[in-house]
Amino acid sequence: MKHRFISKRYWNSITTPMGESVSLFEKFDDIINFSLGDPDFNTPEPIIDLAMEDAKKGHTHYTDSYGDPELRDEITKFYKEEYGLDIKREEIMVTTSGCHAMWLVLEAILDDEDEVIIPDPYFTPYPQQIKLARGKPVFLPTYEEEMFEINVERLERLITNRTKAIIVNTPHNPTGTCYNRRTMQEIAMIAKKYDLIVIADDVYTEFSFEEPFIPMVSLGGMRERTITISSFSKNFAMTGWRIGYILAPDFIVDTVKDINENNVFTAPSVSQRAALHALRLRKKVCPPIINEIKNRMMYAYDRIKRIPKLSTLPPRGSMYMFVNIKETGLNSTEFCDLLLKEAHILTIPGIAFGECGEGFIRLALTIGVSEMEEAFNRVEKLSILNR
Structure with a gap:
């Protein structure tokens, strides 16, 4: 914001979608959160x-x-x-x-x-x-x-x-x-x-x-x-x-x-x-964490590749899926807004990660398979994916 007490360097600063996701998490009681890369399991x-x-x-x-x-x-x-x-x-x-x-x-x-x-x-x-x-x-x-x-x-x-x-x-x-x-x-x-x-x-x-x-x-x-x-x-x-x-x-x-x-x-x-x-x-402590994330990646990949108009590359690493949503006709921000409004799923639009991220959304696989199953069941029901 513009104010004489704030450095001019920050007059045009914009909260990132990752920062905004924290407040959006409180919007619905049944929200499923794919936004931040903070795993749901505690430190060993x-x-x-x-x-x-x-x-x-x-x-x-x-x-x-x-x-x-x-x-x-x-x-x-x-x-x-x-x-x-x-x-x-x-x-x-x-x-x-x-x-x-x-x-x-x-x-x-x-x-x-x-x-x-x-x-x-x-x-x-x-x-x-x-x-x-x-x-x-x-x-x-x-x-x-x-x-x-x-x-x-x-x-x-x-x-x-x-x-x-x-x-x-x-x-x-x-x-x-x-x-x-x-x-x-x-x-x-x-x-x-x-x-x-x-x-x-x-x-x-x-x-x-x-x-x-x-x-x-x-x-x-x-x-x-x-x-x-x-x-x-x-x-x-x-x-x-x-x-x-x-x-x-x-x-x-x-x-x-x-x-x-x-x-x-x-x-x-x-x-x-x-x-x-x-x-x-x-x-001792790393293998269970790695195996759990890998299992989540493979589960998410299997579900995504079966959903019309969505696609993603086979998992190679990290704990994220970068999902191609271009066939929906929506940009990444519009698709994330739709997911939040109609499916109560919180994700990050690809444009948050640069111009080459447009046409994608990022899923942080920081929730368990059972919760992911519910999330993908909701996604499959979206009308925009079944037209």
């Missing part, structure tokens, strides 16, 4: 119990500015065991969520008007996060007929003298695609050719269903130019703990730490202890 109890024990032992104070040293050491062990990477403690910074990590990184690397390339569709906050750091978002179209993979020829055409970084998110929100090894290697080649940074948004690493997840930082020559952002929110069902981390060359981590000391200072100590135990328990 062993993580909660051990974190609470640590809190009682005194882990309720500020931690080291870079993060709990014990947690950072556990992160180094994780990358060695899972990917064979030797990450140093000095290359790790613990943050208050993955979103906070992204802002800190952008603030650390961007000069005014530096350009950051974002594959479109994209995670909704990216453009505004770039603008908050005084950068300029540049959108790289991706398309369903190409499995929403990045086309490196289109990528290369977008590069200018002001290009500083490329954001790579795989498994991908909202489309659910997982970039194959060839795509990752081609992105790495472009980054090295033009001396660019790759910001790897690695939030859904456990939800790569077709083939094992490939960290960008593991590819040849990418260690010195990759900034990895990770989070405990999805892999461990820890959205409310608000805890993530950054992997980067130590000079970038030092800069991020200095910025954060003027922001939130340190991530919550109890959340850091929970993250520590999550990593130690990952072989």
Whole structure:
């Protein structure tokens, strides 16, 4: 809104559809919510119990500015065991969520008007996060007929003298695609050719269903130019703990730490202890979460492909289905409004994720199969799909 007490940067700010969905949830008593990527199951109890024990032992104070040293050491062990990477403690910074990590990184690397390339569709906050750091978002179209993979020829055409970084998110929100090894290697080649940074948004690493997840930082020559952002929110069902981390060359981590000391200072100590135990328990607590999400993805895919005028790609990763609604003749906002009004189903329109998202809606599979069954039964009765 426009007001003399509000910065002019925010006079034209618009609440995102994801933000609006919170208020819409209260509109009907029987609403089924596919909007936000917050799973309906709680953080595994062993993580909660051990974190609470640590809190009682005194882990309720500020931690080291870079993060709990014990947690950072556990992160180094994780990358060695899972990917064979030797990450140093000095290359790790613990943050208050993955979103906070992204802002800190952008603030650390961007000069005014530096350009950051974002594959479109994209995670909704990216453009505004770039603008908050005084950068300029540049959108790289991706398309369903190409499995929403990045086309490196289109990528290369977008590069200018002001290009500083490329954001790579795989498994991908909202489309659910997982970039194959060839795509990752081609992105790495472009980054090295033009001396660019790759910001790897690695939030859904456990939800790569077709083939094992490939960290960008593991590819040849990418260690010195990759900034990895990770989070405990999805892999461990820890959205409310608000805890993530950054992997980067130590000079970038030092800069991020200095910025954060003027922001939130340190991530919550109890959340850091929970993250520590999550990593130690990952072989036990992650498989049930992954299997449940995969089962939901397969169920949703089977139901969607049998509904007239709707279609979606086979599940590859993440916890989202990006559903093509173009045959209905409605745009994504109109179709979401119809779903809410006539079926009491809350979803996010594809346009919320960029221009290439128009003609789609995103379903966050954060509810159980029985509730999804009711949702798809309602969808099948919509008159617009049966004309």
